[in-house]
Amino acid sequence: xxxxxxxxxxxxERPSPDMRLFLLHGPDxxxxxxxAGRLAHAMGPDAERIDLDGAMLKGDPAxxxxxxxxxxxxxxxxxxxxxxxxxxxxxxxxxxxNADHAGNPVVALAPTVKSTAKIVKxxxxxxxxxxxxxxxxxxxxxxxxxxxxxxxxxxxxxxxxTHRLATACAGDRAILAKEIDKLAxxxxxxxxxxxxxxxxxxxxxxxxxxxxxxxxxxxxxxAGRTAVLGAELVxxxxxxxxxxxxxxxxxRRLMTLAEMRADIDGGATQDSVFKRHRIFFREEAATAxxxxxxxxxxxxxxxxxxxxxxxxxxxxxxxxxxxADHAMTELxxxxxxxx
Numbered sequence: 333x334x335x336x337x338x339x340x341x342x343x344x345e346r347p348s349p350d351m352r353l354f355l356l357h358g359p360d361x362x363x364x365x366x367x368a369g370r371l372a373h374a375m376g377p378d379a380e381r382i383d384l385d386g387a388m389l390k391g392d393p394a395x396x397x398x399x400x401x402x403x404x405x406x407x408x409x410x411x412x413x414x415x416x417x418x419x420x421x422x423x424x425x426x427x428x429x430n431a432d433h434a435g436n437p438v439v440a441l442a443p444t445v446k447s448t449a450k451i452v453k454x455x456x457x458x459x460x461x462x463x464x465x466x467x468x469x470x471x472x473x474x475x476x477x478x479x480x481x482x483x484x485x486x487x488x489x490x491x492x493x494t495h496r497l498a499t500a501c502a503g504d505r506a507i508l509a510k511e512i513d514k515l516a517x518x519x520x521x522x523x524x525x526x527x528x529x530x531x532x533x534x535x536x537x538x539x540x541x542x543x544x545x546x547x548x549x550x551x552x553x554x555a556g557r558t559a560v561l562g563a564e565l566v567x568x569x570x571x572x573x574x575x576x577x578x579x580x581x582x583x584r585r586l587m588t589l590a591e592m593r594a595d596i597d598g599g600a601t602q603d604s605v606f607k608r609h610r611i612f613f614r615e616e617a618a619t620a621x622x623x624x625x626x627x628x629x630x631x632x633x634x635x636x637x638x639x640x641x642x643x644x645x646x647x648x649x650x651x652x653x654x655x656a657d658h659a660m661t662e663l664x665x666x667x668x669x670x671x
Contacts, residue, residue, distance in 0.1 A: 333463070334456045340464040344371040344439075351462060352400065352434050353425060355417075355455040357442040358466035361643070362504040362576065367464070368413060368439045369506065375437075379409035382436075386417045389424035396424040400434035414440040422450050429458045469505070474498035477505065481512045486521040487529040496534055504576045511537075546578040550585050553660055554622050556667030565657050575656035579642045582660075583635060590631040593623055625670065637663055 335343065343351060344367055354371065356364035372381065382399050389396055396412070404410040414421070417440040428434055445452060447465055455463035469477065478494040501508040518537050521527035549568065552561035568578070588609060595605045602620060611619050626634075641659040 333459065333461065335462040335464045337464070340367060340462055341370065343462055344368075345374050347371060347374055347437050349435065351460060352428055352438060353455060353458070353461035354437065354439045355425075355442060355451065355461060355463045356439065356466055357445040357447070357449070357452055357463065359443055360466040360468045360505075361441070361443045362506045363466040363469075364441045364443065366506040366509050367466075368441065369509075371411060371437060371439055372413075375409045375411050379411060380404045382410065382412045383415065384412060385415045386421045389414065389417070390420040393421075393424040393427055396421075396438065397427045397431045397434065400428055400436045400438055401431065402436070410436045412436055412438045414438065416444075417442045417451070418445055419450055422454065425451055425454055425461075429454070429460050471498060474501065474505075474508070478508060478512070481509060482515075482529055484523070485512055485516040486523045486526045487512075487516060487519065488526060490528055490530040493529050493531060493534060496531065501577060504574070504580070507574050507576055510574075546573075546581055549578050549660075550582050551618065553582060553664045553667070554585060554589075554626075555618070556625070556664055556670070558661065558664045558668050561661060561664050565653075565661075569653055569657075575645055575653045576642060579638055579645070579656055579660075583638045583642075586631055586635045586638065589619075589622055589626055590628065590635070592619075593626065593628055593631065596623065597628075625667065630667075630670075634663055 340354065340356075344354060354367075356367055358364075372379070375381075384396065384399070396414075399412050402410070417425075421440070425440065428438060440451075442449075442451065443466075452463050455461035475494045475498045478497040479489055482489045482494070482497075497508060497511055500511065514537050515529055515533060516522070516527075519527040519529060519533055521529070546568070549561065549564045552558075552564055568575075592605050592609055595608070596602060602623075606616055606619065637659055641656045644655045644659075645653070
């Protein structure tokens with residue numbers, strides 16, 4: 333069946349034995365990861381998790397049915413997570429939904445799959461599956477989500493709390509959920525003991541570094557200033573900031589530069605391009621310098637590296653911010669060498 337945000341969240345927080353498959357498709361990997369985490373939490377801290385991927389299932393479609401029906405080695409709960417699933421897993425998912433028995437719930441993450449894919453249709457048509465499309469939310473959607481999560485955690489938001497939380501997570505729902513968990517712990521809030529969540533509490537836990545503060549990292553990379561980047565990364569790491577927000581801000585900055593560079597190469601004047609992209613007058617000199625420094629090929633390569641770093645940080649068993657720090661330091665060194 334096709335699920336909305338409320339349905340999928342409720343189903344994963346209270347998994348039914350009749351629901352075998354949760355298919356999370358679409359480009360917002362952070363939303364899919366946050367939802368998958370809800371199922372893991374519902375299964376309990378001692379639950380056994382089995383990790384598979386699309387390539388494994390392509391070579392052995394029957395394995396998914398076997399894993400879904402198997403008992404845990406320790407006699408407890410068990411669930412399965414499939415990373416990077418695509419059309420190659422159609423046979424495996426079909427077998428799962430048609431099997432006589434499958435006691436362990438399956439979450440399939442399909443970030444590159446569109447709504448028209450066969451595996452999406454399979455999940456929508458089956459009463460034993462839920463399909464949910466994960467797309468990056470708008471700013472308004474993020475504020476609504478922040479308000480919902482705050483209330484669910486037993487907090488009453490005041491002032492600009494929801495706005496600040498939505499801005500700080502840069503579209504990453506998993507980070508939003510973690511910051512709200514941190515806030516609930518600080519306030520000792522719970523549904524049975526609600527607390528007021530105000531901006532003073534956010535300030536106390538350092539929940540948000542705004543775009544202006546993360547912008548120093550972005551500009552250091554774009555300008556090729558390795559030494560400045562190192563100092564900024566230390567500052568963000570000491571503040572406990574996830575690299576996902578600033579990686580996404582960097583991706584947006586690179587895409588904007590690529591669009592501007594294409595306009596100029598197509599014959600547009602720099603002034604008209606700056607006006608169309610609403611470049612603040614104090615940023616015009618730095619932007620002009622960046623456009624001279626960055627070629628279209630460099631921008632495409634850098635954007636690919638940023639996306640790869642984001643996926644690496646979000647992968648299970650990763651090295652945390654070290655992955656992003658190393659990748660972006662190497663990128664900045666390359667820009668610095670070009671002068």
